[in-house]
Amino acid sequence: MPELPEVEVVRLGLLPAMSDAVIRGVDVVDRRALTRHVGDTDSFEALLRDRRVVSVARRGKFLWMPLAGDATPEQALIAHLGMSGQLLLREVDAPRERHERVRLVIDHPMHGEVAVVFADQRTFGSLAVDSLVATLDGRAGGWGTEASSVPSQVAHIARDPLDDAFVDAAFTLEVRRRRSAIKRVLLDQTVVSGIGNIYADEALWGARVHPETPSDRLSVRAVTRLLGDVRGVLHRALAEGGTSFDAQYVNVNGQAGYFAHSLSAYGRTGLACPRCGRAIVRVAFTNRSSHFCPVCQRMRR
DNA sequence: CATATTTCCTGCCTGC
DNA sequence: TGCAGGCAGGAAATAT
Numbered sequence: 001m002p003e004l005p006e007v008e009v010v011r012l013g014l015l016p017a018m019s020d021a022v023i024r025g026v027d028v029v030d031r032r033a034l035t036r037h038v039g040d041t042d043s044f045e046a047l048l049r050d051r052r053v054v055s056v057a058r059r060g061k062f063l064w065m066p067l068a069g070d071a072t073p074e075q076a077l078i079a080h081l082g083m084s085g086q087l088l089l090r091e092v093d094a095p096r097e098r099h100e101r102v103r104l105v106i107d108h109p110m111h112g113e114v115a116v117v118f119a120d121q122r123t124f125g126s127l128a129v130d131s132l133v134a135t136l137d138g139r140a141g142g143w144g145t146e147a148s149s150v151p152s153q154v155a156h157i158a159r160d161p162l163d164d165a166f167v168d169a170a171f172t173l174e175v176r177r178r179r180s181a182i183k184r185v186l187l188d189q190t191v192v193s194g195i196g197n198i199y200a201d202e203a204l205w206g207a208r209v210h211p212e213t214p215s216d217r218l219s220v221r222a223v224t225r226l227l228g229d230v231r232g233v234l235h236r237a238l239a240e241g242g243t244s245f246d247a248q249y250v251n252v253n254g255q256a257g258y259f260a261h262s263l264s265a266y267g268r269t270g271l272a273c274p275r276c277g278r279a280i281v282r283v284a285f286t287n288r289s290s291h292f293c294p295v296c297q298r299m300r301r
Numbered sequence: 302c303a304t305a306t307t308t309c310c311t312g313c314c315t316g317c
Numbered sequence: 318t319g320c321a322g323g324c325a326g327g328a329a330a331t332a333t
Contacts, residue, residue: 084326
């Protein structure tokens with residue numbers, strides 16, 4: 001499941017291939033991959049053809065590639081991987097991927113022609129061409145861009161916890177203002193972006209916080225510690241190339257990440273808590289699951 | 302207004 | 318062996 005570390009690994013892989021490359025070919029194999037695109041398939045193709053990619057940027061789980069040109073406002077190709085989306089670099093004549101949805105052929109001044117394949121089993125991911133809007137705080141839109149702008153479809157998403165412009169005090173205030181379970185708040189991309197089910201469970205385990213704890217019951221100290229654990233687990237996962245749990249997530253070369261071996265709670269139902277040895281439990285949480293240690297993460301009054 | 306639930310999708314896995 | 322049902326879950330849409 002691509003969350004911030006996995007999306008960042010993809011960004012880092014695309015960066016040398018796509019920066020300064022010109023999009024020469026656009027082949028939409030399955031138009032469901034364009035659910036975020038306002039306009040039809042033809043407009044998607046026309047907006048991309050012969051445009052030069054300036055950079056590869058990311059905020060939370062969103063990727064975007066600003067496009068050179070005279071368009072005002074400026075435009076970008078945006079990508080969200082959803083649950084199972086992959087962006088793969090392939091030879092131009094490589095056979096179709098199993099779940100290939102879109103193929104771009106790009107021409108790089110140093111590397112020549114390369115195919116950028118968007119494949120997505122469960123079709124929750126999508127690509128689009130979107131216009132850029134100014135950031136509210138005037139800071140850079142996210143990692144990988146100096147420009148103080150983000151795609152309009154990313155504007156309502158909060159900055160992620162690795163972003164220099166993330167404001168810890170505002171996050172703490174917002175968490176303690178909310179009245180739902182802390183895990184819900186961590187997953188709310190308008191509060192903090194980039195966290196999904198895996199890293200929410202891991203960060204809560206690290207901070208010894210029960211996932212159902214009402215977020216307005218957490219002290220400033222507890223929220224601060226939790227934010228530290230969020231950052232810690234995101235950094236460690238990034239250093240190990242991300243978490244490849246069900247073989248859906250791979251980097252641009254099709255390789256899995258190693259962080260699944262380092263998980264403490266997520267997916268470890270019935271296995272020993274690495275801290276206290278008690279079995280990790282799994283409970284239903286909306287339409288997904290929470291994994292936590294019933295001893296280390298007791299709910300406190 | 303804030304918060305909670307439903308919806309979209311495919312493939313793997315389990316149990317009968 | 319086949320088949321139904323559960324499960325994985327990001328985020329927009331819809332409901333409370």
